Amino acid sequence: MHDLINRWISRLFNRGPGRSRSRPLFALAGALVGMAAAIAVTGLWHLGATAQPSDAPVELTMLLHVPEAQQWRTIADRFEAENPDLRLKIIEGPSATNAIEDLHTAAFILGDSPYDLIYLDVAWVPKFAAAGWLMDLRDRLTPAQLAEYLPGDVAGGRYRDGLYRLPFRTDMGMLYYRKDLLAAAGLEPPETFMELIAASEQLQRSQGVDWGYLWQGKQYEGLSAMFAEVLAGFGGFWVDPETQAVGLDEPAAIAAVEFLQRTIASGISPPGTTTYTEPETLRLFRTGNSVFLRNWPYVWNEVNRPDSPIRGQVAIAPMVHAPGERSGACQGGWGLGINRATRHPEAAWRALEFFGRADVQKQFVLENSYVSSLRSLADDPDIQAAYPQYRTWVEILDNYAVLRPPVPQYAQASDILQRYLTAAFSGSMTPTDAMAAAARETRSLLGTA
Amino acid sequence: MPPSPSRSRTWPTVFLFLAPAIALLLLIYGYPIARSLGLSLMTQNLGTQLEPQFSGLGNYGRMVGDGRFWHTLGNTAVFTIAAVTIELVLGLAIALLLHRKFWGRGLVRTIAILPWALPTAVMAVGWAWIFNDQYGVVNDLLQRLHLISGPINWLGDPALAMVSLIVADVWKTTPFVSVLLLAGLQSIPDDLYEAHAIDGATPWQSFWAITLPLLMPQLAIAVLFRFAQSFGVFDLVQVMTGGGPAGSTETVSLYIYATVMRYLDFGYGAALTVVTFLLLVATVAIAIALLGRRGLRQL
DSSP, X not given: OHHHHHHHHHHHHOOOTTGGGGHHHHHHHHHHHHHHHHHHHHHHHHHHXXXXXXXXXXXXXXXXXXXXXXXXXXXXXXXXXXXXXXXXEEEXXXXXXXXXXXXXXXXXHHTOOOOSEEEEETTTHHHHHHTTOBOOOGGGSOHHHHTTBOHHHHHHTEETTEEOOEEEEXXXXXXXXXXXXXXXXXXXXXXXXXXXXXXXXXXHHHSOOSEEEEOOOSSSHHHHHHHHHHHHHTTOOSBOTTTOOBOTTSHHHHHHHHHHHHHHHTTSSOGGGGGOOHHHHHHHHHTTOEEEEEEOTTHHHHHTSTTOTTTTOEEEEOOXXXXXXXXXXXXXXXXXXXXXXXXXXXXXXXXXXHHTSHHHHHHHHHXXXXXXXXXXXXXXXXXXXXXXXXXXXHHHHHHHEXXXXXXXXXXXXXXXXXXXXXXXXXXXXXXXXXXHHHHHHHHHHHTOO | OOOOTTHHHHHHHHHHXXXXXXXXXXXXXXXXXXXXXXXXXXXXXXXXXXXXXXXXTHHHHHHHTOHHHHHHHHHHHHHHHHHHHHHHHHHHHHHHHHHSOOTTHHHHHHHHHXXXXXXXXXXXXXXXXXXXXXXXXXXXXXXXXXXXXXXXXXXXXXXXHHHHHHHHHHHHHHHHHHHHHHHHHHTSOHHHHHHHHHTTOOHHHHIIXXXXXXXXHHHHHHHHHHHHHHHTOOHHHHHHTTTOGGGTTOOHXXXXXXXXXXXOOHHHHHHHHHHHHHHHHHHHHHHHHHHHHHHHHHO
């Protein structure tokens, strides 16, 4: 046997007269073709194994960040129960929303995104729509149906003339405060920035509270959202959507940065604020050692859990503002869009319709303290009983909503603002220089330099 | 070596056997580099509806005035030089320790390699909490030892954030260096040390006269590997600081990632990649040139 193989190999590679110059080449070519055939067969077999038979339930895939993925369990199960021919597979992603954005982007760039439904933050819509990754939904809804949603949320789903996102839930930034601490010191909830500082300082001195005002200052998207509110509170603006003018180097913006810088410098806010995102500030607030917290509606359920030390002691108010200006509440909010390259567009639309139904939204709101985008739920008696401040939330949004710039290059504009804000907070640049540089870079980004 | 009589007949066969490996290398290394080069001559971003448009050297011109790129290069250089230097010194010390015989040496060697084996992203989260200003272990220890009066904001201060990153990276990759150097130490024959001791040399003199020169090839390999790896560090920085306060810990790979993935500016990202690649190749080439031909042959 051994001998046979030896002879075969030596014949294959023996350079005899005439034919053998091309023998090794033939051998190599044969080997390569064989390898290619093996790979092709394996690939096709794998494809065949994963192809669904035509009568199997259609499976829709969606990517959600972990905290919300768990909250969606009940309504996802209800969706599958009411639609036996559809399945909803929720893939859990990181809790940082810019990581989810990157995952979606990577999947879309590869050209074969596995996600049929896209859970969209309001800030992503212009970028995803401009890149042509989302299905246009404008013909699927009548204006009457759209009017049932809060107008800010619907606007957040538009890009140019198309509608790419159906609102699911809305979000707005607000001020949480310890009503027991304020009452003990005989103070009213603050309405202006100066009142906030004064109340914090007084309570830190007299009641021995550790921290006055907690906010998110890390270099991430939440910083832009938080800053948009303070900016609006001083009467400033970031980017005007009509004229594309940049307002970051105006006096109002510089005053906003100086206010935030002052909270850290005077000890009202912890020095670590420049590393805090929402979970860190919530954790600090829950220990009971702080008076004020700027955060989103989900905090309400968290601080009122049975094991929370500050259960029942928390109230909410719109963010503070400068005298003569209005409060600002950064409009967040999430909605559902459809991947333009999905293999199941009709099934995906049915899912969107289901999750936009009033009873499904009501169930979701009652289980988690989120705010639905449907206007009618604000009048629902069950919701009012569970969340007495629900009306306040909707009012804050109606009156004080601040949108972040709805431009496709929003990610880069936000990065620019984040970098220069953290430079100002850490003291490596003065607020004036930092904001001037931020304005300059944003103008050259938008092409309005 | 005398030329083999059948050399003219074996070379094509040798080449044929090498061909699949060369093809694979070209595919994995050559194709992405060539594609990046091509893409860097195009403009492809949201402004062009993600369609490639030829723009020649426009991206490179833009890079010259891009302060953020040079800033990130500076950050990367600082990070790389500091981390690699500390790792070399520490790695050599650990390798010398592990080279001696002591009870439990096998167990200690296994434990010493653990940081290298653990996933970087997971440990980066751990390190971020270790350096947390309110709940972190470092602040707690320093305050208990009365070395500081109040908590230090490690990840919120531009300079200290870089220090934290370097500490985390040194912890992670020193085992790699120490294992490399340990292998080199074990190849040095003991008779050299005996002879040197008989001549009246102290261990310190033996170290400088015998160990270091004979360890040069492994030291060079360790430096080259670590330099190339450190230059491209991404996961540790992204998870620990995300580019840090005011972009003070943003390394080149983070900037390129943001340009391509977040801003969808593919052409410019490709140009950044090409320039970074060329800089890295140039640095390694200089290092090899400094090593000299003799050093290369020793490698």
